[in-house]
Amino acid sequence: MTHSTVAELLTQETKHIEVEAKGWVRTFRANRFIALNDGSTINNIQCVVDFENTDEALLKRITTGAAVHIKGTLVESQGKGQSVEVQVTSIEILGDADPDEVSKTILQPKRHTLEKLREQAHLRTRTNTFSAIMRLRSSLSFAIHQYFNQNGFYYMHTPIITGSDAEGAGEMFRVTSLDAKNPPLNEEGNVDYSQDFFGKETNLTVSGQLEAETYAMSLGKVYTFGPTFRAENSNTSRHLSEFWMIEPEVAFMDLAGNMDLAEDFMKYVLSYVLENNPDDLAFLEQRLIQEDKSKPQAERSTMTLTEKLRFVIDNNFKRVSYTEAIEILRNSKPNKKKKFKYLINEWGADLQSEHERFLVEKHFKCPVILFDYPANIKAFYMRLNEDGKTVRAMDILFPGIGEIVGGSQREERLEVLKEKMAALDIPEEELWWYLDLRKYGTAVHSGFGLGFERLVMFATGMSNIRDVIPYPRTPQNAEF
Ligand code: 4AD
Ligand code: MG
Numbered sequence: 001m002t003h004s005t006v007a008e009l010l011t012q013e014t015k016h017i018e019v020e021a022k023g024w025v026r027t028f029r030a031n032r033f034i035a036l037n038d039g040s041t042i043n044n045i046q047c048v049v050d051f052e053n054t055d056e057a058l059l060k061r062i063t064t065g066a067a068v069h070i071k072g073t074l075v076e077s078q079g080k081g082q083s084v085e086v087q088v089t090s091i092e093i094l095g096d097a098d099p100d101e102v103s104k105t106i107l108q109p110k111r112h113t114l115e116k117l118r119e120q121a122h123l124r125t126r127t128n129t130f131s132a133i134m135r136l137r138s139s140l141s142f143a144i145h146q147y148f149n150q151n152g153f154y155y156m157h158t159p160i161i162t163g164s165d166a167e168g169a170g171e172m173f174r175v176t177s178l179d180a181k182n183p184p185l186n187e188e189g190n191v192d193y194s195q196d197f198f199g200k201e202t203n204l205t206v207s208g209q210l211e212a213e214t215y216a217m218s219l220g221k222v223y224t225f226g227p228t229f230r231a232e233n234s235n236t237s238r239h240l241s242e243f244w245m246i247e248p249e250v251a252f253m254d255l256a257g258n259m260d261l262a263e264d265f266m267k268y269v270l271s272y273v274l275e276n277n278p279d280d281l282a283f284l285e286q287r288l289i290q291e292d293k294s295k296p297q298a299e300r301s302t303m304t305l306t307e308k309l310r311f312v313i314d315n316n317f318k319r320v321s322y323t324e325a326i327e328i329l330r331n332s333k334p335n336k337k338k339k340f341k342y343l344i345n346e347w348g349a350d351l352q353s354e355h356e357r358f359l360v361e362k363h364f365k366c367p368v369i370l371f372d373y374p375a376n377i378k379a380f381y382m383r384l385n386e387d388g389k390t391v392r393a394m395d396i397l398f399p400g401i402g403e404i405v406g407g408s409q410r411e412e413r414l415e416v417l418k419e420k421m422a423a424l425d426i427p428e429e430e431l432w433w434y435l436d437l438r439k440y441g442t443a444v445h446s447g448f449g450l451g452f453e454r455l456v457m458f459a460t461g462m463s464n465i466r467d468v469i470p471y472p473r474t475p476q477n478a479e480f
Pocket of ligand 2: 403405406
């Protein structure tokens with residue numbers, strides 16, 4: 001390329017050189033100052049136009065949103081707020097942006113609500129907030145691959161179309177090529193999926209775990225990082241119907257090892273962005289401070305965004321058994337004063353996000369790893385403990401997010417697994433290959449799943465999951 005990125009120009013040591021830049025006009029002030037951005041950094045480069053010697057018609061076309069090609073001299077800036085600027089010698093309009101049309105969009109430089117930005121998700125990365133979020137998302141994703149690569153894990157691709165329900169929760173999107181209006185029926189009058197594309201019922205995966213287990217039991221340490229789909233009708237700020245999940249799986253590792261891995265991994269990726277994305281984090285931190293000002297005192301954050309990240313990196317995650325957590329919740333103020341929507345009365349209750357957030361934000365005030373949950377509120381594949389009623393599950397809870405990681409030591413004993421599947425009506429024929437792992441050299445193994453968007457929420461301080469993925473899919477919404 002003949003031109004430089006804005007990021008390169010802003011860090012260029014040698015001055016008084018001829019440079020070229022291409023980008024989009026953020027603002028054009030006093031017929032003279034272009035704030036140019038090309039997405040390479042949150043910062044704009046100021047390009048100073050010699051308006052007295054520039055054609056009037058050309059000046060008119062330098063408008064917010066237009067794509068331009070600038071040639072000029074890089075010099076120390078006279079003005080405040082930037083160290084360098086470009087003295088423009090020639091400007092070419094690559095793509096016009098009609099101001100009347102622009103004024104109807106979020107490109108118009110003024111405050112827009114997050115809801116409004118979501119409606120124009122194809123344009124929202126032209127704003128500072130969303131370009132910062134998406135650069136952080138990219139950086140986190142790179143850090144994840146780097147962590148596993150440096151620690152001897154193999155990256156494997158698990159199938160997106162599957163014939164099994166990895167979580168056994170029945171929240172799947174069906175994949176079919178049958179005619180919806182006139183599907184073939186079997187003798188009982190039900191849809192005959194043996195005539196479907198794959199000759200059986202298939203769906204989009206809810207998790208790559210079961211296939212990852214098969215690879216862990218041969219390659220040792222593996223992980224998947226791919227899209228997962230859940231037809232779960234929960235319209236919350238923390239649920240998506242399509243989200244990305246990171247799932248490591250390791251042979252010969254027990255639950256304690258799994259907790260160590262998850263903690264080390266989370267700390268690594270958050271440290272990575274603290275080190276590599278300071279400008280984007282600083283911008284989002286200021287954004288949160290502004291947002292907080294409009295909230296009542298009690299709801300304001302006591303820590304800044306970087307303090308929150310540092311806090312997670314510098315402190316040990318508190319490890320607490322489900323049984324201990326239930327005792328804490330049962331005796332807690334909001335439970336006694338009936339402030340929880342779901343009151344905790346007895347052992348065995350499933351924890352709601354209000355309980356998770358109480359434990360993390362009010363009680364322990366640090367990330368918490370809850371483990372050894374009741375068997376009947378967790379998935380079929382988790383290893384049964386000696387007490388016969390709890391399983392070797394772990395959930396990691398984060399401040400402001402609640403559950404961010406879910407994992408377990410897997411049931412490696414064939415007979416115990418078969419009994420569990422029978423009790424839950426999971427047909428052995430469907431998972432014959434999964435059972436095979438327990439026949440040929442079974443071994444202790446464990447893994448977990450990290451919801452990528454929940455991690456991005458934490459790292460950016462955004463409070464709605466729809467704002468950390470380019471094109472969110474949620475119930476009743478699949479625009480773009
Ligand atoms: O707890 P979950 O359902 O666990 C599993 O899927 C296991 N198979 C993972 C494993 O052990 N390999 O999901 C894991 C994580 C959750 O902790 C949460 O962060 C995220 O995935 N998650 C969602 N994120 C966004 N939208 C949803 N609907 C999510 N459901 C789960
Ligand atoms: Mg879970």
